[in-house]
Amino acid sequence: MPGLPSLRERGSRGEANMFIVNYIKDIYKGIRSLLVGMRRTGYYFTHHKEIITQEYPDNRDTLKMADRFKGEVVMPHDENNEHRCTGCTACELACPNGTIKVVTKFDITPEGKKKKAIDKLVYHLELCTMCNLCIIACPSDAIVMAQTFEHSVFDRAQLTKILNNPGSKIMEGVE
Amino acid sequence: MWSLSYIANALHDWLYQTFSPTLALIIEMVIAGIAVIGLFAVLGLVLVIMERRVAAWMQIRLGPNRVGPFGLLQSLADTLKLLVKEGMTPSGSDKFLFNLAPYIAMMVAMLLMAPIAFAKDFQLWDLNIGVLYVSAVSSIMVISILMAGWASNNKYSLMGAMRSGAQIVSYELSAGLSVLVVVVLTGSLKISDIIQSQADGWWIFKGHVPVLVAFVIFIIAVTAETNRAPFDLAEAESELTAGFHTEYSGMKFALFFLAEYINVFIVCSIGAILFLGGWMPFHIGHWEGFNRVMDYIPSSIWFFGKTFFLIFVIMWFRWTFPRLRIDQLLNLEWKYLLPISMINILLATAIAIAGWHF
Ligand code: SF4
Ligand code: SF4
Numbered sequence: 001m002p003g004l005p006s007l008r009e010r011g012s013r014g015e016a017n018m019f020i021v022n023y024i025k026d027i028y029k030g031i032r033s034l035l036v037g038m039r040r041t042g043y044y045f046t047h048h049k050e051i052i053t054q055e056y057p058d059n060r061d062t063l064k065m066a067d068r069f070k071g072e073v074v075m076p077h078d079e080n081n082e083h084r085c086t087g088c089t090a091c092e093l094a095c096p097n098g099t100i101k102v103v104t105k106f107d108i109t110p111e112g113k114k115k116k117a118i119d120k121l122v123y124h125l126e127l128c129t130m131c132n133l134c135i136i137a138c139p140s141d142a143i144v145m146a147q148t149f150e151h152s153v154f155d156r157a158q159l160t161k162i163l164n165n166p167g168s169k170i171m172e173g174v175e
Numbered sequence: 176m177w178s179l180s181y182i183a184n185a186l187h188d189w190l191y192q193t194f195s196p197t198l199a200l201i202i203e204m205v206i207a208g209i210a211v212i213g214l215f216a217v218l219g220l221v222l223v224i225m226e227r228r229v230a231a232w233m234q235i236r237l238g239p240n241r242v243g244p245f246g247l248l249q250s251l252a253d254t255l256k257l258l259v260k261e262g263m264t265p266s267g268s269d270k271f272l273f274n275l276a277p278y279i280a281m282m283v284a285m286l287l288m289a290p291i292a293f294a295k296d297f298q299l300w301d302l303n304i305g306v307l308y309v310s311a312v313s314s315i316m317v318i319s320i321l322m323a324g325w326a327s328n329n330k331y332s333l334m335g336a337m338r339s340g341a342q343i344v345s346y347e348l349s350a351g352l353s354v355l356v357v358v359v360l361t362g363s364l365k366i367s368d369i370i371q372s373q374a375d376g377w378w379i380f381k382g383h384v385p386v387l388v389a390f391v392i393f394i395i396a397v398t399a400e401t402n403r404a405p406f407d408l409a410e411a412e413s414e415l416t417a418g419f420h421t422e423y424s425g426m427k428f429a430l431f432f433l434a435e436y437i438n439v440f441i442v443c444s445i446g447a448i449l450f451l452g453g454w455m456p457f458h459i460g461h462w463e464g465f466n467r468v469m470d471y472i473p474s475s476i477w478f479f480g481k482t483f484f485l486i487f488v489i490m491w492f493r494w495t496f497p498r499l500r501i502d503q504l505l506n507l508e509w510k511y512l513l514p515i516s517m518i519n520i521l522l523a524t525a526i527a528i529a530g531w532h533f
C-alpha cells in the first residue's frame with residue numbers, strides 16, 4: 001500500500017508504538033474532558049442556589065435589573081421642573097434610526113436677548129434600539145437610560161413620548 | 176407479602192378458577208396489554224417532567240414550575256395539548272408509510288417490554304433467548320425512523336433518517352458486544368438466569384475491569400441507539416429542524432416522542448438487568464445479615480431505582496455534551512468503541528473460562 005510504511009521499514013515498530021500510545025492518550029484525554037464537563041453540570045444540578053431564573057411577575061416588587069440594562073431614554077428633571085437640555089440636537093444627529101426629534105423654540109431672556117431652547121424632545125420608543133449613542137453624544141448629560149422595561153401598550157401612538165415635562169425649563173448655568 | 180408477583184399470581188389463580196383456560200388466557204393477555212399501555216403513559220409523563228427538571232437544574236434554570244405542585248403536572252398539560260392538535264399528513268408524502276411509522280415505533284417499544292423483569296418473578300415473558308430477543312427487536316426501531324424520513328418527502332427528514340440508519344447500524348455492534356460480556360460470564364441468554372447469577376453481587380462488581388468497560392461502552396452505545404444527545408443527529412434541531420419527525424404533528428409526533436422516552440427506559444432497564452442486577456437487592460458475597468436487610472427493600476424498588484439512576488446518567492450526558500458530527504460519530508464507534516469492546520470481550524471470555532470472577 002503506498003503511503004503506509006511497510007512493517008519491514010526501519011522504525012516502523014516505533015511508529016506503531018507511537019500510534020498505540022497516542023490512541024490511549026486520546027481516550028484518556030477524551031474521557032477526562034467529558035468528566036470535567038459532567039462535574040460542572042453535576043455541580044449545578046446539586047447546587048440550586050446558583051439558579052439565575054427570575055420568577056418575574058411574582059418578584060416584580062423586588063426585581064433588580066443589572067446596572068448595564070438599558071430600558072428607555074428619559075430626561076431627568078429636578079424638583080423645580082428643570083432639565084439640562086439646551087436643544088443642541090446632538091442626540092438627534094447621533095441617533096442611527098431617527099428616534100429622537102428635537103423641536104426648538106426661542107426664549108426671551110430677561111436681558112431681552114433671544115435664546116434657543118427646546119419646545120419638545122420627541123422620542124419614539126418603538127424605533128429605539130437602546131444603542132446608547134444619544135446618551136454619549138449629549139454634551140450636557142440631559143438624557144439618561146432608565147431601567148424600565150414594561151413597555152407594552154395597546155396603541156402604538158402611546159410609544160411616542162415627549163421627554164421634557166410640560167412647563168419645564170432649562171436649569172440655570174447649563175449652556 | 177404484597178409484592179407484584181403475589182398480586183399477579185393471585186389474579187392468575189382467580190382467573191383460571193372462574194373462567195375456562197382459554198378465556199382466562201385471553202383476559203390475562205388483555206390485562207397485560209392494558210398494563211403495558213398504562214405503564215407507557217405513566218413513564219412518558221414522568222420521564223418528560225424529569226428530563227425538563229434535570230435539564231433546567233443543569234442549566235441553572237428553574238424549569239417548569241407553574242402547572243400543579245412544583246410543576247409536576249406540566250407534562251400532563253403538554254399531552255392534552257398534543258391530543259387536541261390536528262395530525263397533519265403532508266400532501267406530497269407517502270400517506271400509508273407516513274401514518275404507519277409512528278405505530279411501528281410504538282410497537283417496537285411494546286415488544287421490548289415483554290422480557291423485562293420488573294420485580295422478583297414478575298415478567299411478561301421469560302423466554303430463554305431474552306437478551307438476543309431484545310437486541311434483535313430493538314433494531315426494528317431504525318425501520319420506523321427510516322420509514323418516517325422517507326415517507327415525509329422532506330429533505331431534512333430524509334437526512335435525519337439516513338443519519339440515524341448509519342448510527343444505529345454501527346452502534347448496535349458495540350452495544351451487542353458489551354452485552355455479550357455479561358452473557359459470556361453468565362453462560363445464559365435468559366433474563367431470569369442473568370439476574371439470578373448476580374445474587375451474590377452485581378456483575379459490575381464481580382466482573383473486574385472488563386465488565387466495567389463493557390458497562391461504559393453499553394451506556395455510550397445505547398445513548399446513540401436511542402438517538403439522544405450527544406448522538407441526536409437524527410433530530411439535530413439546529414441543522415435539520417427536527418430530523419425524521421419534522422413533518423409530524425399532534426398525536427403522531429407524540430408517539431415518536433413517547434417512543435424515545437420508552438426506549439430510554441427500556442435500554443436503561445436492560446443495562447440495570449445486565450450490569451446492576453435488575454431487581455436483585457444489593458448483596459455482598461456471603462454476608463447473610465447484610466443481605467437479609469437489603470432483601471427487605473421490595474425488588475420492584477430496586478429495579479426502578481437502578482433504572483432511573485441510569486436514565487439520570489443518560490440525561491446528564493444529554494445536558495452536558497455538545498452534539499457530535501456524523502464523521503466524529505462514526506469515528507468514535509469504528510475506531511474506538513468497537514476495537515476496545517472486541518479486546519474487552521476477549522478478556523471477559525478468558526475470565527469466564529478461567530473462572531476468575533467472584
Ligand atoms: S438609544 Fe440609540 S436608537 Fe435610541 S434614541 Fe438613542 S441613539 Fe437613537
Ligand atoms: S438631549 Fe442633549 S444632545 Fe439632545 S438636544 Fe438636549 S442637550 Fe442636546
